[in-house]
Amino acid sequence: MSSSVATAQALRNVHGTIALAGAGKMGGAMLTGWLAQGLDAKRVVVIEPHPSTEIGALAAQGIRLNPSVKDAGEVDTLVVAVKPQSFREAGASLKPFVGSSTLVVSIMAGMTITSLEAVLFEKVSGGSVVRAMPNTPAAIGRGITVAVAAKKVSAAQRAVADALLRATGSVEWVDKESLMDAVTAVSGSGPAYVFLLAEELARAGVAAGLPVELATKLARETVAGSGELLHRSELTSTTLRQNVTSPGGTTAAALEVLMGPNGMQTLLTRAVAAATQRSKDLAK
Ligand SMILES: NC(=O)C1=CN([C@@H]2O[C@H](COP(=O)(O)OP(=O)(O)OC[C@H]3O[C@@H](n4cnc5c(N)ncnc54)[C@H](OP(=O)(O)O)[C@@H]3O)[C@@H](O)[C@H]2O)C=CC1
Numbered sequence: 001m002s003s004s005v006a007t008a009q010a011l012r013n014v015h016g017t018i019a020l021a022g023a024g025k026m027g028g029a030m031l032t033g034w035l036a037q038g039l040d041a042k043r044v045v046v047i048e049p050h051p052s053t054e055i056g057a058l059a060a061q062g063i064r065l066n067p068s069v070k071d072a073g074e075v076d077t078l079v080v081a082v083k084p085q086s087f088r089e090a091g092a093s094l095k096p097f098v099g100s101s102t103l104v105v106s107i108m109a110g111m112t113i114t115s116l117e118a119v120l121f122e123k124v125s126g127g128s129v130v131r132a133m134p135n136t137p138a139a140i141g142r143g144i145t146v147a148v149a150a151k152k153v154s155a156a157q158r159a160v161a162d163a164l165l166r167a168t169g170s171v172e173w174v175d176k177e178s179l180m181d182a183v184t185a186v187s188g189s190g191p192a193y194v195f196l197l198a199e200e201l202a203r204a205g206v207a208a209g210l211p212v213e214l215a216t217k218l219a220r221e222t223v224a225g226s227g228e229l230l231h232r233s234e235l236t237s238t239t240l241r242q243n244v245t246s247p248g249g250t251t252a253a254a255l256e257v258l259m260g261p262n263g264m265q266t267l268l269t270r271a272v273a274a275a276t277q278r279s280k281d282l283a284k
């Protein structure tokens, strides 16, 4: 069985009602992935105060948009995709949807398992919580998610979380929740760094004399094509970089700048440290 067939099959084996709280950029991307992989829309409840036109249109496919707690019925899995800053308030309105056997999967940056348990469950340490960090390539099935499960999460619940997360790309499980802040800084926020690279490469092309439109196209296709090559190739990123670099050539001249003092290594180390710290601060 191919891995994509196995992924779709695992998702179809997820039983019960799945509620998504927060169908914004990330929650919406995950919902798109689930439906694309064949999850029955009728089993999906979406809790979202201001649904986009796209999310509203999914009601025609059978998803239940903003039902009352009574109409939603028993929620087997609640995926929380609201902003961490709005969770204290949102948590209170979500709590009535959570029963003692509900599995909660949170994708909120910085929000710890302990905080989730305290807000959503009657007793601290009484909840089945999976903390996960996806990224936006999930929208095209090419995301990567890192997940950590609270002790109370059963093997069956972990399989449910895995199926939902894997429908949007690959999944790595870790045992230490403390890794999640750095994970968020690398892969959760990481797509933004890559898109910034495309923006700045285009700007640098314009500064070097190219028309804006051509520079934008060259930068976009170069980032996208290099990403695809990295994805398909078995070579390491170091070898792929070296393959571009002719001795004494143009790339070597550029890399001397990018790999020099205050180059990419310094900048990315500082950027990832700043994002890691922000994730820790969001927990407070
Ligand atoms: N964007 C990304 O790349 C990633 C984001 N995340 C995490 O995903 C979460 C969402 O981020 P993102 O999608 O970017 O943010 P968005 O603002 O796009 O989405 C959050 C959504 O939650 C809605 N919302 C607000 N209050 C409630 C409530 N009480 N009940 C239900 N929904 C509510 C918001 O509505 P309204 O706008 O009207 O307030 C909004 O539509 C965050 O916790 C973030 O840390 C994780 C990985 C990557």
Ligand SMILES: O=C(O)[C@@H]1CCC=N1
Pocket (backbone or CB within 6 Å): 109, 184, 188, 189
């Ligand atoms: O910027 C943020 O806080 C969220 C988490 C990772 C990506 N976006």
